[in-house]
Amino acid sequence: MxxxxxxxxxxxxxxxxxxxxxxxxxxxxxxxxxxxxxxxxxxxxxxxxxxxxxxxxxxxxxxxxxxxxxxxxxxxxxxxxxxxxxxxxxxxxxxxxxxxxxxxxxxxxxxxxxxxxxxxxxxxxxxxxxxxxxxxxxxxxxxxxxxxxxSKIATSGQNGQFRTPRHIVKMMVAMMAPGTDDVVCDPSAGSAGFLVSTGEYVAEYHRQALYKSAVQQHYRYRLLMGMEFDPTMIRIGAMNLLLHGIEPERLADVDALSKANAGFEDEATVVLANPPFKGSLDVDHVMPDLVRTVATKKTELLFLALIIRGLRTGGRAAVIVPDGVLFGSSKAHQQLRRELVEKHRLQAVISMPSGVFKPYAGVSTAVLVFTKTGSGGTDNVWFYDMRADGYSLDDKRTPTGPSFERFADLEALISQHKETPIHATDIPDIVNRWRNLAGEVDRKRTDQSFLVPVADIRANAYDLSINRYKEVVYEQKEYDTPEVIINRIKALDAERQTDLLALEEMLAQVAEN
CATH class of the missing domain: 1.20.1260 (Ferritin)
Incomplete structure (x- = not known):
């Protein structure tokens, strides 16, 4: 501290x-x-x-x-x-x-x-x-x-890079709940925020296991892997890991989407990432496997294809994507969403407000959570409409609610939320509901979170926008008829005239005296 x-x-x-x-x-x-x-x-x-x-x-x-x-x-x-x-x-x-x-x-x-x-x-x-x-x-x-x-970095980098807010990182890590035998990867590592938070999570939740020599070795040298091509960012990310007690042995100085990274396949058990949101690449330099999965030059789609490729079967991912990935109408957008739903198991879509990434960017984003199966398995997809993250949604990002620096603090907020709902931030509620999806079955689509059967997603051409499925209840209001309103106005005018006459008489009496 x-x-x-x-x-x-x-x-x-x-x-x-x-x-x-x-x-x-x-x-x-x-x-x-x-x-x-x-x-x-x-x-x-x-x-x-x-x-x-x-x-x-x-x-x-x-x-x-x-x-x-x-x-x-x-x-x-x-x-x-x-x-x-x-x-x-x-x-x-x-x-x-x-x-x-x-x-x-x-x-x-x-x-x-x-x-x-x-x-x-x-x-x-x-x-x-x-x-x-x-x-x-x-x-x-x-x-x-x-x-x-x-935290003092207040300018976005090239190719759409910017620092992911640490409370969002911790929310995603808590949802994935990595263990001591996992291999956790971030293919767009930047300052290594996801990797550092994963190390903190494992250290907090598996403290006793880390006393074993083999587990400690895996923790320090094999648990975390990442990729970053910016030489400044990879130095910063490597030092971030070192200062948190983890050797950056598996932090690769490589463009994750390039052919030079072709060896990243069926390796990670967990992926946590916030890939670049903008930019397009020369297809000739991209791994052919990725282009076959999704025919596009857009980095946000190619990174999702890379993540699918890099996960082991049964591996899980939580990935931040711009809203366009959820509802984009291009062939590539639809191709990728179909891939997630039909060939793997799409589990959750958490819609975040546009201010979450300010002052870096005002783009609306979402967190996609899925498991690589290679054989489908999507049944119900959990949607959550995040409205507050504990900070104002303007450029100042002023704290508006309780914050947490450690995972233990987040657990305390989750317990508190169960007793007295916390409205200034939805993060404790998101993690709590994710851990108890059985309790989501009976929620209506007018609620903040709900489940959507895969059949409905297919019927909507694999559109994953929460607004496609959320139901809004409009409260019916009854208004007086025009005749009643007119009579009320006439009555007010008559009352005003009476008051004016009384005021004139009062002023006349004052003048006489």
Whole structure:
């Protein structure tokens, strides 16, 4: 949990970057990420030294040779700011060291092309001092620090990329309820929010199981996999995982839709994703399998085809899609919806209000939940009309209801909602109803959630828009006849005339006196 003092210090550093001429939030976070990496390398070296000392043996695979000890965090953090700045900039200095590092951390492979952009000794000193005061042996604190930094991203990236709100991420993870033996994938990983939240969920709900060595190994190295082609985002995502205690071994630097990713097939047991919403690709560079599944250039449709391909049979997915995917009339849109309904098991469509992704975008979205079967199985599809997510639906996104940072907080809200309904956010209700779909059978289509038989979806050409199935009850109102209204107006006019005459008489008496 972040303290107010720590938040204030981070804000000061952010302001220092801004006044120092670095205003792009991604650039700021990337530069801080490099420094966090340096601190982690020093921690790895220190651990190796301690082990070697305990065993009275030479250090095995040291991160820093003795002649490069001055480049360690523990050495340069206390030297004069001017000397430290020069140490970073000089040839074979601190930054060259991490850029050319071949070992020491799984993060090192993402440093190709990294650029040091901190321009003054004062700014570097401020950032180093801040990070040195963060208790890095506390996974929750350092993870919260990074999440707070990521929350400052307020501009969308290229190709429709933008950060998924963390409360929406946690809602989807809670619905999927990943376990210790799952392989969870996000093929458009970005800052790795879905992967980090999955790791947090497993750590909270399966704490005892993680004491087993094999389970812990799977948790750290095999549980999570992701893909990201933006070099800045993959560095940020990898560091996000590291600071939450997970090695980014399976975070691939690859365009998920390209032929280079052809090996992603029948591998994941769970997919959680918010793929890019806009853009089209050159079909020649897309995996042929995807084009055969859905003949289109649209990224949002191709990513759904990729997710189906990448899931094992029986694997589950929760994916954010723009509303157009639900009701688009093109052949490709209909082809994909038919694929989900007839060849697999479509389970839920959660319609979200258009303000959820502000200030990044105002597009209306939905969460599709389905299981890959290869043989159909769709019977009833659960629809939920989300009206509130706990924040205002304008650009400011001001909190309007209870929030949650941990899954335990969400569980508390779910319990509270069962006793006293929470109207400021629908998320506790969504998770609760999803866990108890048997209770949805008798709900009417005038309710906020309801089940729709697959026969109705077929009859509507696989349209998945909630408005296609939701019934609206109009309250009948009776109005007086025109004659009654006219008589009422006449009576009011007569009353007004009487009052005016009384006022005139009162004024005349005052004038006489």
């Amino acid at each position: 972040l303290t107010g003092e720590l938040r204030s210090n981070i804000d000061k550093v952010w302001e220092a970057f801004w006044t120092g001429g670095i205003s792009n939030p991604l650039t700021v976070i990337e530069q801080i990420t490099y420094l966090l990496f340096l601190r982690r390398l020093d921690e790895i070296q220190t651990a190796k030294e301690q082990q070697a000392n305990d065993l009275q043996e030479p250090i095995e695979n040291p991160v820093y040779p003795p002649d490069q000890y001055p480049l360690r965090w523990s050495r340069f953090k206390d030297i004069d700011p001017e000397a430290r700045f020069e140490l970073f900039r000089q040839s074979n200095g601190v930054f060259d060291f991490i850029r050319n590092l071949g070992q020491g951390s799984s993060f090192s492979r993402y440093m190709r092309g990294a650029t040091f952009m901190i321009q003054t000794p004062r700014l570097l000193d401020q950032v180093v001092s801040l990070l040195d005061n963060v208790q890095m042996n506390d996974r929750d604190t350092k993870g919260d620090v990074y999440e707070y930094l990521l």
